Amino acid sequence: MRKNRLVDYSLCLLLVVLLTACALPTNAPLDVLRYRADLNGTPKQRLFVFMRGMGGSHHSFEKEGLVDDVRARGLPFDMVAPNAHFGYYSGRSLVDRLKADVIDPAREQGYREIWLIGFSMGGLGSLLYRMEYPEDIAGVCLIAPFLGYGAITKEIAAAGGVRLWEPGTYDPDDDWQRMLWHWLKTDIADDPACNVQLGFGTQDTYRRGQELLSAVLPTDAVYTFDGGHDYPTFLALWRMFLDSNCYYTPAAAEAAP
Template structure:
């Protein structure tokens, strides 16, 4: 049994290293896919949505691997429909090219969110997995009134250097980000998290979920400490689709009263 556990740990570490190397390769590569305008998206109509008024929309943001079909293929779309939650769903093809070009927030806002509001959607949530969790936070930073709720599933929040700097300073409360611009996106992101934690600004509720063995758990733990009590869910598992499916089901059960209101 112990040998199996050790083998699993080695496998998880290898997967983690592979993902990190892939992200680095894409960041340094000039051949990342260009971000099309408007952003392409898959749409899923929900038979449980209200007939008159109160239309709700859920936006799925993909990770760096796979593509935007995973939310249907891995069962996340069906989990919403099976529970009878009143949300239509949309999965934009939010690939790495939009992050590289720094156009993701604009494309989501102009191509998905504004048209949805014009079509009568009164409540919009965004759920981002891995890199998509980072995208969901930057959407909130750029367009603070765009959505009504955010769910982060095993989010990628940057590399350990900035996180370790914050921990070495004694946590977000004592950490001083110093001069920085949006170009230093990790410092920019954590500075925003620090400000909203300290100032208590009204923002859409942010929910966080991840596996205890996720190889980005260091940064996820730090974010968990900055969120209000009850907003974080941690389950057994790593940075895998299996963990993603279980996290999603857990969140839908936990947030069902709020999602149905």
């Protein structure tokens, strides 16, 4: 009985999201919160772009302590948090708005190293941007990313994983999940230079897709934590990413002030 209630609740929540997505204001330009690494210092040349999930808001990164985590470590990264909510995904304007309102202005302001930090739905958005404009960013950090629904991940797992799976013929405008995994297979899998970092909880709701992706990434680019799809797990994974220092690419070292 409890399981049925949870399923019913999930279906109702999905229906509400789909019915109200068109009502979410997709502003142009995006509403963006900005944070300096050093409140008393000059702007840095490196930037973390926080990509929000379905829940919470773009204010959550400051409220939950992620901004302070960067400052406490003395990392030379300024930070921004665009309000890239679900309406931009359903309206297929996310990548265009992110480029026009966040990434291009940052590059014009002198930021040389830009990392997308995507949580849950924001992980998907980060990958979509990386797919379209790989030259714009230094890397992507995926925290508990949503990578598609059960049918596609079950199909890939049944084929023996990403390497053995074949996407078949499809229309990318109608099947974003197949398009995403096809790209992950051809452009990301087994490429140590792709600079995609992945963290997820071992009890995460979407762990099947996360585990499939982790199998084709370098082992030192994958972080796991004994947790679910929740804030405590997100925070633990974020701090593991920060402590790894993986975001100091060779190019970043050359550009260091």
